[in-house]
Amino acid sequence: MCAPERAAIESDEQAYLEPFAIQAFAALDAVRDLKGLDACRVELLGKSGIVTRLLKDAGTLTVAERPIRAALRNRLKEKVTAELEVLRARLEEAALTARLSAERLDISAPTRPEPAGMIHPISRTMEEIVAIFGAMGFALKEGPDIEDDWTNFGALNIPAHHPARAMMDTFYLNASIGNRPAVLRTHTSPVQIRTMLAWAKAQASGTEPAPIRIIVPGRTFRADHDATHSPMFHQTEGLVIGRDITLAHLKGCLIDFLRAFFNEPDLPVRFRASYFPFTEPSMEVDIGWSRKTGEIGQGSDWLEILGSGMVHPNVLANCGIDPRNFQGFAFGVGIERITMLKYGIPDLRLFYESDVRWLRHYGFSPLAQANLHEGI
Ligand code: DAH
Secondary structure (H helix, E strand, C coil): CCHHHHHHHHHHHHHHHHHHHHHHHHHHHCCCCHHHHHHHHHHHHCCCCHHHHHHHHHHHCCCCCHHHHHHHHHHHHHHHHHHHHHHHHHHHHHHHHHHHHHCCCCCCCCCCCCCCCCECHHHHHHHHHHHHHHHCCCEECCCCCEEEHHHHCHHHCCCCCCHHHHHCCCCEEEEEECCEEEEECCCCCHHHHHHHHHHHHHHHCCCCCCCEEEEEEEEEECCCCECCECCEEEEEEEEEEECCCCHHHHHHHHHHHHHHHCCCCCCCEEEEEEEECCEEEEEEEEEEECCCCCCECCCCEEEEEEEEEEECHHHHHHCCCCCCCCEEEEEEEEHHHHHHHHHCCCCHHHHHCCCHHHHHHHCECCCCCCCCCCCC
């Protein structure tokens, strides 16, 4: 195509586009806010917008004219798009400025007196125990409140009709798990069984898993209710199993734990022979205190704190662990009891009354997490 011919088509197209361009820029001029801007964008560049239609129609032009006319239509589209962007930036800034001046904050206003929540002493003690044993490399583990009676008793070497079952005043549920009666767990010890069963299974499937080292806080249940007993209470279980775990490890761990928990680096600790069906030998652990003043670590009296022992070979065997190759220790501690001792809380029943005044007095700030960095 020769140049004059081309120029003729261009000026014809410009004349054709002019009213559309005037309409488009008039629409842009009329935009006052962001909502109007969106409507305008649809009107011009939407699916059947004015500019969009011009570009679509270019498809019907002759092959010779199409590139010349389409180029001009594209230029119009670019101008409109650029103008929309400029407008958007300007309107957004104006909207922000308006909002900032409308929403001025009075930073000198006093805070609203909202009562801060508090961490319950039971939770605090469990967190402290987990922090202390966590620092020794124990992993946190939990188990269900409802167990079958084999996991709660049988596997722990407490056979049917054993006095320990009566001793624990078990809540039997009107249900069974598999073909075993379901109970509310009377202690956290069944989590030992769950952990060892899973560990033995993993071992049987090939590679030997890392030794067991768990700390298990949780709820426990016994049909008991007086000033020092509640039908629902809390315990924390500990279990360590490996090829060469000895009584010396048990003593070292528990002495360290008790001294850290009670914040008494020289706290006297005594191991006293005792009996539990699931440990052999079994030991009760006592700490020094003064019966007269109630002070922990002072005086010449002893106070029973927790039960412990070397895991009974029958318990290992019940879980599929060969007692000739593996051994370890376990312990169980009552959370309410050591919490009352540590913080001088006199009555067990108040733990569960949800009296906000009591919680405000004995509770802990949620921001002060239990950790060993500043002592516990
Ligand atoms: N399960 C026992 C109880 O509830 C506490 C206990 C004693 C747990 C000795 C242990 C242990 O793991 O070795 O009275």
